[in-house]
Structure formats: structure tokens, C-alpha cells
Amino acid sequence: MNIFVLMKRTFDTEERISIAGGKINEDGAEFIINPYDEYAIEEAIQIRDSKGGEVTVVTVGNEEAEKQLRTALAMGADKGVLINIEDELEDSDQYTTAKILAEYLKDKEADLIIGGNVAIDGGSGQVGPRVAELLQIPYVTTITKLEIDGSEVTIVRDVEGDSEVIQTSLPLLVTAQQGLNEPRYPSLPGIMKAKKKPLDELELDDLDLEEDDVEAKTKTIEIFLPAEKEAGRVLEGDLSAQVKELVDLLHNEAKVV
Numbered sequence: 001m002n003i004f005v006l007m008k009r010t011f012d013t014e015e016r017i018s019i020a021g022g023k024i025n026e027d028g029a030e031f032i033i034n035p036y037d038e039y040a041i042e043e044a045i046q047i048r049d050s051k052g053g054e055v056t057v058v059t060v061g062n063e064e065a066e067k068q069l070r071t072a073l074a075m076g077a078d079k080g081v082l083i084n085i086e087d088e089l090e091d092s093d094q095y096t097t098a099k100i101l102a103e104y105l106k107d108k109e110a111d112l113i114i115g116g117n118v119a120i121d122g123g124s125g126q127v128g129p130r131v132a133e134l135l136q137i138p139y140v141t142t143i144t145k146l147e148i149d150g151s152e153v154t155i156v157r158d159v160e161g162d163s164e165v166i167q168t169s170l171p172l173l174v175t176a177q178q179g180l181n182e183p184r185y186p187s188l189p190g191i192m193k194a195k196k197k198p199l200d201e202l203e204l205d206d207l208d209l210e211e212d213d214v215e216a217k218t219k220t221i222e223i224f225l226p227a228e229k230e231a232g233r234v235l236e237g238d239l240s241a242q243v244k245e246l247v248d249l250l251h252n253e254a255k256v257v
């Protein structure tokens with residue numbers, strides 16, 4: 001099986017997010033593998049271990065994403081590919097990312113491509129389906145189970161808490177949902193081995209792409225933090241007085257009844 005994983009380096013949303021100059025301030029923030037992509041990497045490794053083949057993890061980003069690629073290699077992936085666009089593009093959106101990934105993948109004869117369901121920062125959930133559309137292969141999103149028998153594939157996907165069973169065939173793109181597996185932590189031998197695994201770096205030129213071919217189709221006009229929540233209020237006194245006060249507040253202050 002020739003398996004590719006689409007991996008995004010994201011800032012840790014456990015971090016306190018601030019905005020400076022109309023952009024999310026990344027200074028001092030911790031960066032991680034997008035958590036949904038960890039499920040994708042784990043699934044790819046398990047399939048490779050049971051069916052043979054190779055796992056290549058691909059990211060579009062800048063040099064700093066090498067760290068997350070090495071982590072994926074330490075988990076057990078075989079190869080990493082960084083498509084470095086930092087000095088080449090000023091703006092980028094989902095179209096840009098998907099177009100670059102599809103251009104890279106188009107002659108790789110991938111049997112299976114696994115991405116995350118959504119990136120925890122950008123959060124559009126567009127990249128996987130866009131890549132599949134560009135490659136003209138089927139795709140199934142938010143999967144929680146994947147079984148491969150020859151070229152036949154049976155998938156369970158999460159539909160807002162319910163499950164849907166889908167049958168399809170390779171080559172295929174899927175996006176991983178929480179519950180697909182339990183991603184492993186890189187082991188110490190895994191970390192040592194990862195240092196020697198291949199990590200290729202490509203630029204747009206290597207993919208025969210010009211800046212115009214991948215120009216963003218959207219423009220971010222404004223980014224802002226949600227309004228701060230007001231402090232809660234605890235009602236006191238006997239129960240009937242509290243109920244009376246609550247109804248009064250809902251009616252006159254919140255104006256919801």
C-alpha cells in the first residue's frame with residue numbers, strides 16, 4: 001500500500017491566543033501536529049504494518065514544520081515531505097494548499113491518502129475534499145473505522161454522533177475523526193530512527209507550479225477574538241425568591257422571555 005498522510009503544523013489552541021496587526025500572533029506559541037492528523041498518521045502506520053507498503057507524510061508550510069514531520073517519522077512513518085512555500089507566497093488559502101498537495105500527489109500512484117477532518121486553527125475542513133476532487137478520486141470525511149480488503153474499503157463515518165457505513169474502493173482519500181484510533185507517542189528508539197529517515201524539501205518550482213497557479217481565491221478581511229464573557233451571577237435567598245428573581249431577570253434584563 002502506498003499511503004500518504006496530509007499533515008498540518010498548527011499552533012496549540014491550549015495556548016492563549018492574541019491578535020496583532022490583524023493576524024494571530026504566533027510569537028512564543030507552541031506548535032504541534034494538528035490533532036486530527038495524529039489519527040491519520042496512526043491509521044496509516046497500522047495499515048502499513050498489517051498490509052505492507054510505505055507511509056509518506058506531506059506538509060505545506062515553512063521550515064519550522066520539519067519538527068512536526070520528524071515527530072511523524074518518530075511515530076513510525078517512513079518518509080517526510082516538506083513543500084516549503086514561505087518565501088514564495090504572501091497569501092495562501094485552502095485552494096492554495098489543496099492545489100499544491102494535489103500537484104505533488106498526482107503522479108505518486110497513492111492507494112490511500114489520509115488527512116485530518118479539520119485543522120484546529122483554520123478549521124475549514126476543506127483541504128482533504130479539495131485534494132480528492134483535484135485528483136478525481138473518491139473521498140469520505142470524518143471516518144471512525146477503516147477496513148481494507150483487496151481494493152474494497154468499508155468505512156464507518158461519524159455523522160453528528162450517529163454512524164454511517166460506506167463501501168468504496170481504492171484509490172481513496174479519507175479524513176480522520178476522533179475515535180478512529182489511539183495515536184501512539186513516539187518511542188525513544190523511534191526518535192533516534194527518525195533522525196535518519198528521508199525528509200525531502202520541495203518548492204513550487206519542483207512541482208512545475210507558478211505563483212499564479214496557486215494564488216489564493218479568498219482574502220481574510222478581519223480576524224477578531226470573541227467578546228469576553230460577562231461574569232456569572234449566583235442568586236441567593238429562599239427558592240421561591242430566587243425563581244421570582246430569575247424570571248424577572250430573564251424578562252427585563254436578558255429579554256429572552
Ligand SMILES: Cc1cc2nc3c(=O)[nH]c(=O)nc-3n(C[C@H](O)[C@H](O)[C@H](O)COP(=O)(O)OP(=O)(O)OC[C@H]3O[C@@H](n4cnc5c(N)ncnc54)[C@H](O)[C@@H]3O)c2cc1C
Nearest residue numbers: 006007060061092093094115116119122123124125126127
Ligand atoms: C506560509 C503560509 C502562509 C499562509 N498564509 C495564509 C493567509 O494569508 N491567509 C489564510 O487564510 N491562510 C494562510 N495560511 C494557512 C493556509 O491557507 C491553510 O493551511 C489552509 O488554508 C488550510 O485550511 P484549514 O486550516 O482550514 O485546514 P482544513 O481544511 O481544516 O484542514 C483539514 C486537513 O487538511 C490537511 N491540511 C490542511 N492544511 C495543510 C497543510 N498546510 N499541509 C498539509 N496538509 C494540510 C490536514 O490533513 C488537515 O487535518 C498560510 C499557511 C502557510 C503555511
